[in-house]
Amino acid sequence: MAESYRRSRWSHALFVVPYLIVFLTLLVFPLFWGMWLSLNKVDLFGGAEFVGLRQYARVLSDPVFHQAVRNTVIFVAVSVPVLVGLGLFLALALNRKTRGAAFLRGLYFSSTILSVTIVTLIWRIVFIPNDGLMALIFAGLGWEPIGFLSTKGWSLFSVGVATVWWCIGLPMMLLLAALQQIPADLYEAAALDNASKGRILTRITLPSIKPTIMLVAVIQIVMQFQLFGQALLMTNGGPAGTSRPIVMYIYETAFIRWDVGLGAAASEILFVIILCAAMLQYWISTRKEEV
Amino acid sequence: MKRLLIGTALASIACAGMAGAETTIELQRFFGACDADFGNVTDVSQAVGECGIITALVNKFEADNPDIDVNVTTVEWPGYDQLNAQLASRAAPDVVSMHYSVISDYQTRGLLDPIDDVLAAQGMSADVFTDASLAGVTKEGATYGLPFDNWTMLFHVNMNMMQEAGLVGDDGAPILPASVEELYEQGMQFKEATGKPYLVQILANETAAYTRILYTFLQQQNADFFADPTAIKLTTPEATNVVEMLKKIYDEGLTTTDMDYPAAVSGFSNGAGGIAVNGTWLIGDYTAQSEAEGNALSGGYTVYPLPQLFEGRDSTYADGHGWVLPKKDRSEEQLEAIGKLFKFLAENDFHWARTGHLPAVKAVFEMEEFQSLPHRDNIAEIAQTGQSLPPEVLRQFAIQDILGEEIAAAVHGDKSVEDALATAEKRVNDLLANI
Numbered sequence: 001m002a003e004s005y006r007r008s009r010w011s012h013a014l015f016v017v018p019y020l021i022v023f024l025t026l027l028v029f030p031l032f033w034g035m036w037l038s039l040n041k042v043d044l045f046g047g048a049e050f051v052g053l054r055q056y057a058r059v060l061s062d063p064v065f066h067q068a069v070r071n072t073v074i075f076v077a078v079s080v081p082v083l084v085g086l087g088l089f090l091a092l093a094l095n096r097k098t099r100g101a102a103f104l105r106g107l108y109f110s111s112t113i114l115s116v117t118i119v120t121l122i123w124r125i126v127f128i129p130n131d132g133l134m135a136l137i138f139a140g141l142g143w144e145p146i147g148f149l150s151t152k153g154w155s156l157f158s159v160g161v162a163t164v165w166w167c168i169g170l171p172m173m174l175l176l177a178a179l180q181q182i183p184a185d186l187y188e189a190a191a192l193d194n195a196s197k198g199r200i201l202t203r204i205t206l207p208s209i210k211p212t213i214m215l216v217a218v219i220q221i222v223m224q225f226q227l228f229g230q231a232l233l234m235t236n237g238g239p240a241g242t243s244r245p246i247v248m249y250i251y252e253t254a255f256i257r258w259d260v261g262l263g264a265a266a267s268e269i270l271f272v273i274i275l276c277a278a279m280l281q282y283w284i285s286t287r288k289e290e291v
Numbered sequence: 292m293k294r295l296l297i298g299t300a301l302a303s304i305a306c307a308g309m310a311g312a313e314t315t316i317e318l319q320r321f322f323g324a325c326d327a328d329f330g331n332v333t334d335v336s337q338a339v340g341e342c343g344i345i346t347a348l349v350n351k352f353e354a355d356n357p358d359i360d361v362n363v364t365t366v367e368w369p370g371y372d373q374l375n376a377q378l379a380s381r382a383a384p385d386v387v388s389m390h391y392s393v394i395s396d397y398q399t400r401g402l403l404d405p406i407d408d409v410l411a412a413q414g415m416s417a418d419v420f421t422d423a424s425l426a427g428v429t430k431e432g433a434t435y436g437l438p439f440d441n442w443t444m445l446f447h448v449n450m451n452m453m454q455e456a457g458l459v460g461d462d463g464a465p466i467l468p469a470s471v472e473e474l475y476e477q478g479m480q481f482k483e484a485t486g487k488p489y490l491v492q493i494l495a496n497e498t499a500a501y502t503r504i505l506y507t508f509l510q511q512q513n514a515d516f517f518a519d520p521t522a523i524k525l526t527t528p529e530a531t532n533v534v535e536m537l538k539k540i541y542d543e544g545l546t547t548t549d550m551d552y553p554a555a556v557s558g559f560s561n562g563a564g565g566i567a568v569n570g571t572w573l574i575g576d577y578t579a580q581s582e583a584e585g586n587a588l589s590g591g592y593t594v595y596p597l598p599q600l601f602e603g604r605d606s607t608y609a610d611g612h613g614w615v616l617p618k619k620d621r622s623e624e625q626l627e628a629i630g631k632l633f634k635f636l637a638e639n640d641f642h643w644a645r646t647g648h649l650p651a652v653k654a655v656f657e658m659e660e661f662q663s664l665p666h667r668d669n670i671a672e673i674a675q676t677g678q679s680l681p682p683e684v685l686r687q688f689a690i691q692d693i694l695g696e697e698i699a700a701a702v703h704g705d706k707s708v709e710d711a712l713a714t715a716e717k718r719v720n721d722l723l724a725n726i
Contacts, residue, residue, distance in 0.1 A: 041725070044375050045400055058725070064718065129495075129549040130558065147549035150495035152705055236496045240700035255372055257689040257722055258396070 037264035044258050055265035065266060067241050068249040069273070071156060075227055075245065076277070079160050080220045086164065087171025087216060092205070094172070095179045105176065112169030116229035123162035124149070124234060155235040155243040162230050167223065171216045178212035179205065214285040218278050225274045246270045314628040315360045317384035319377075320345065321368040335642045339579065341572055344642055352635045359628045369393075369688070374617070378402055383617035386629060389436060391427025391611045391679060392687040398430045399685065404616040405433040406633065413630040419637065423677050424651035427611045430682060436613035437633045439640070440571075440648035441677055443609040444503045444597055445670065447559060447567040447577055451591035456484040456565065467598045471536050474600060478545035481565050489545045491564035494702070496551035498695025500568060501537065504597070505698060506608035508533040510678055511601040520683035521723045523690070525716040526709075532601070534701050534708045541702045562587030568597070571670070574647025578665045594647075594666045596673050609677030611651065649673055685726055693718045 038055055042048040059065050090108055094101045111119070126133045127148035138145045148158045182205065190200050206213075228247035231237055237244030237252075246266065254263025323342035330346065332338050333354045338347035349361050364384065366373050371393065377383045378397075389397070397403045410417070417425055417434055424438030448465045458466045458477060468474035478489035493500045509516050514529035540546050547555065547564050559567035560580060567573075574594055581592035599605040614633065621629070636643075640652040641661055649670070655661050656674065680687055694715050701711035 043400070043726075044379055045402065058721075062721075063714075128551070128554060130554060130563070145549075147495065149551070150549045150703075152703075234496075236498075238496065238498065238696060238699065239703055240705040241696060242705075252689075252692070255375065256692065257686055258375075259722070259725055262725070 034264050034267055037260055038268050040261050042261045044255070044260055048261075051261070055261045056269070058262055059265045059269060064241060064244075065246075065249055068244050068246045071241075071243060072225060072227065072245045075156060075160060075163075076221060076224045079163055079224050080217060082160075082164055083167055083171050083220050083224075084213060084217050086168055088175050088213065090168070090172045091175035091179055092201075095176060105172070108172055109169035111166055114166065116166070117233065119162055119166045120230055120233035123158065123165070123230075127158050127234070149235050150239055152239055152242045155239060159227070159230045159234055159243055162234065163224070163227065166230070167220070171220065174212055174216050174219075175209060178209040182208045210285070214282065217281050217285070221277050221281055222274055225270065225277065246273075313358055313360050314622075314624045315362055316386060316625065316628055316632060317362050317364070318349070318386045318632075319364045319366060319370065319374065319384040320388040321366055321370050322388065323368075324365040335639060338642075339575060339645070341646045344646055348636065348639055348642060351639075352632055355635070356628075356631060359631065361632065371688070378617060381619075383619055385616065385619070385621065385625065386632070387615050387617055388439075389613055389615045390688075391424075391436075391438075391613055394428060394435055394613065394615060395430060395682050395687075396685055397615070397617075398435050402618050403435050404618050405435055406437060406616055407434050409616070409626055409630045409633060410434070410437075412627065413634040415630075415634055415637065419653060420651050421649075421653050421656075421674060423609060423649075423674060423679075424611050424613075426682070427679060428613050428615075436615040437636060438651035439612045439614060439636065440643060440646075440651050441609050441611040441673070442571040442648050443607050443673055443677055444500065444507065444568055444570055445574075446595045446597060447569055447573060448593050448595065449559065449562060449565050449567075449588060449591060450593055451587065451589070452481070452485050452487065452562065452565045454591070456481040458565075465593065465595070467595060468600060469598060471532075471600050474536070474598075475539065475543065475545070478540065478543065482545060485565070487562070488547050488564045489566060490540065490547070491550070491555055491559045491567040491569075492546045493550060493552050493555045493569070494541070494546070494699065495549050495554075498699045499691050500695070501698040501702070502691045502694040503608050504537065504568065505530070505533050505694060506680070507597050507606065508536070508601055510606035510608060511599055511603050513603040517681050517684050520681050520685075523716055523719045523723075525694075525712045525719075530712050531708055534698055534712060536600075537698065538702045538704075538708060542704075560587065571647040571649065574666060574670075575645060593669065595669050596676065605672075605676050606678050607673060607676050609649075609673060609679055611679075612648070613651075649677070684723075686722060689722060690719050693722070 037048070039050060039052060040048040041051045041055070094105050094108075124132075129135050129145060129147055129150075132148075134148060135145050146154055148154045186204050186208070187200065190204055195203070226247055227245040228251065231243050231245050231248055232251070235243040237248050247270070250263045250266045250270070253259045253266060322345050325340075325342040325346055329338050329343045329350075331350070332343070332347040333350045335344065335347040335351050338344045349363055353359065353361055369390065370388075374383065374387055394403070407417075417429075420438045421441070423441050425434075427441075428434055428436035428438050446467065450459065450465060453459050453465045458481060460466050466477065468477050481487075481489040509529055512529040512532065514527060516524050516527070516530070518524065541548065547558055550558055555567065555569065556573065558564065559569070560577070577588060577592050577594070580586055581588040581590060583589065597607050614636065616629065637652055640650050641655045641658055644650040644655055644661055645664060650656060650661065656671065661667060684690070697706070697711040697715035697718070700706040701708045706714070
């Protein structure tokens with residue numbers, strides 16, 4: 001062991017240099033550059049002027065940003081439990097060694113590989129008025145049509161439905177993998193004790209996959225806070241900004257209005273929000289164990 | 292073997308020599324991609340629609356100038372995100388399509404080259420262009436783009452439905468409103484007779500149409516809402532008049548609702564309403580549809596400028612498309628090739644005008660072929676009544692989005708008209724104050 005230690009050389013660090021270069025160039029440098037930009041008045045083509053925390057004051061006093069934060073928080077608060085709950089349900093239902101279950105696992109995961117453009121195209125066909133699937137169903141039932149993409153409330157709901165359909169594959173697969181790691185002898189012991197299905201679920205299955213449920217929840221919180229493409233392509237943030245998420249606010253300020261400093265400040269705030277939300281979820285999930 | 296090597300080397304040198312003689316122009320544009328239909332078309336008269344005609348024009352130019360290769364990149368409309376990234380990374384194309392309303396943003400940041408010398412080298416003078424189009428590309432006394440057209444919003448009229456509603460005069464022309472009250476009356480008459488809404492509007496997802504209509508009817512009331520190009524004035528009776536009119540049209544069911552751009556275009560094609568409020572670029576397609584049998588527009592389509600609804604003056608908001616040169620180093624050969632391309636595009640502006648856009652070249656208005664195009668006499672007045680925003684107003688696309696969003700909120704009842712206009716004014720002025 002000691003000889004092995006003596007044989008170690010600083011030159012061995014060269015093996016991690018390629019990764020370090022990529023990490024520093026594509027992650028660390030942009031992170032700090034973004035922070036620097038948020039302290040400047042700057043457009044897309046440079047000409048930075050240091051303004052201190054003024055951009056943060058502008059963002060935090062902007063009602064459009066407040067609305068975007070509210071929309072995003074509501075979206076995350078609704079979509080993440082649905083994704084985790086539905087993912088868990090599908091994983092439990094498809095945790096069987098049958099051909100049918102294997103086929104359905106592939107089917108449910110298939111939507112995940114589609115690009116956001118295709119996903120929104122599909123769901124626009126469902127939700128558009130007049131010739132859309134929902135419009136035809138409503139007309140067939142004699143119901144008053146709903147402008148799913150252009151009515152307050154429904155627009156964010158429609159974006160949420162498309163998002164859940166698109167993203168459900170990953171939670172399902174992660175939870176399925178966790179379910180298959182549970183030792184079979186636990187279930188055998190439960191069967192010997194004549195435990196009910198509900199008791200097996202709450203006393204064996206869910207506690208065994210709890211770390212994965214937490215992982216899925218944290219991943220989904222981080223992902224859904226970054227909602228952008230679906231809202232941009234399906235509703236353009238409307239009507240009246242009721243489906244505009246934070247990332248779309250950042251896009252509009254930085255790239256449409258060329259107000260890069262303001263966009264960078266909003267990005268830093270989003271970074272802090274995501275960090276806090278993920279930490280809160282982690283803290284809630286681990287609190288009981290510590291007690 | 293030795294002969295083979297020598298032969299190969301000579302062939303390579305010959306090829307390199309030939310390649311060196313070819314000048315390449317990197318051209319980036321919107322207007323869509325249609326290579327499958329028009330990729331090999333060099334007879335421009337055979338092409339239709341914006342995409343077809345610009346594709347055929349470039350093909351024809353390349354065929355006429357075998358020493359010039361035009362490498363076309365098609366971008367999703369309007370393509371400015373991509374252009375910004377290219378400019379920021381100093382990898383901009385040679386020639387780019389650009390709206391007149393956007394040119395000031397780039398020109399004030401020193402991102403465009405003037406084209407006066409390029410035109411002069413081809414013996415071209417700015418006098419050949421219409422005043423309206425030239426105003427769109429002239430900044431601080433220099434020309435920053437080749438004017439290509441002027442466009443505006445129009446009333447596309449389904450004459451079959453107007454006939455059914457009793458809104459066609461003895462002269463065969465549609466009876467269009469001359470005041471706000473007449474608009475409501477005729478709208479109700481149309482709705483009662485046909486059971487369909489009077490107007491087909493783009494009211495969902497894309498809200499730019501609201502802004503263009505607002506500008507038009509503010510201009511008609513002589514409202515100088517951009518007297519100061521760094522601050523908009525919208526908390527005015529004139530702006531309230533316009534938004535209240537739009538809201539009443541919506542509330543009274545005189546317009547289609549919830550339609551986004553594609554839905555509104557196809558909705559009018561399928562007889563969803565009497566009058567589509569949409570752009571010049573659809574004239575060619577709707578005219579072609581009206582010449583075919585068995586559809587809602589068969590034998591019954593015409594088009595007019597937005598009517599003068601307010602006392603003041605006849606005016607309509609107009610913008611246009613031009614070709615600009617992003618700032619970069621170019622060789623003499625490249626500049627000459629670009630000059631030839633610009634001259635070719637100006638000389639063939641008639642073909643572009645077949646899309647429905649108004650020509651940027653004065654002489655086209657006098658051409659018999661242009662005058663014989665369907666409905667052009669109805670809209671020719673836009674050359675005089677068309678008016679853009681002051682060129683000093685920056686970020687016009689961003690302003691358009693903000694205004695559209697707030698007007699839409701008022702029309703849908705999500706905000707009061709006063710609140711929406713006050714919020715729009717505040718948001719636009721915050722944007723302009725921080726440029």
